Amino acid sequence: MIELKPASERDVFWNFARAETDSVRFSKYYEPELSVEVLDRLRLNDRAAMSESEWEDLSRVVRQVRGGVLELPLRLGAVWYFGNLPVAILPGVRVMNLPQFVAVAPTRTLREFVKALDSGASLPGDGPFGENYRRLLPQFDLSKMRGIPVVVSPSITGPYELIEGVTRTSIILSKSTRGESALKAVPALLGISPGLSDYPNW
Secondary structure, eight states, rough: OOEEEEEOHHHHHHHHHHHTTTTTHHHHTTTTTTHHHHHHHHHTTTTGGGGGGHHHHOOOOHHHHHHHHHHHHHTTEEEEEEEEEEEEGGGOBBBOHHHHHHHHTOOOBBHHHHHHHTTOOOOOTTTHHHHHHHHGGGGGGGGGGGSSSSEEETTTOOOEEEEEEEEHHHEEEEEEHHOOOOOOOOEEEEEEOOOGOOOHHH
């Protein structure tokens, strides 16, 4: 990651929620739990209007929906940064250690994952992930991306693991590999926790 600037847990919750309230796969878990006002603020990226109680609700719902991937870095006290993830290192970034991801990409590298998706692979037990990826691939527009990808690592220099934004970064890598994109870096959030090294399956 390059061009790092300090961020906070609230930045993480906000970007998870912005992306996932706009997601076919996850919006159904957020909409019943958040007020219309908070959903509107997320859609408009209007953080300034958030009250303390709304922040509490948002943090609770993100933890409830995505605690499986956020629990460990939050519990280990990850320090968060905004930065840019160079497209050149995307091939070696890891996807999460989920059975449906490992089934098509045993090395867990984004390179192998994207190759499998582009060959038409379906992820076992993960519903429409592959279909959603192929639907979004031709129409993806970085400027319209809601929320930014989130990666975690034991150090600034990696290895990096994506915990939010797998579809979007996969599309960016696919387009870059085929010469359809000249994008050099992707805005992202980085959570650093040296304690991650103690968990071989993180």
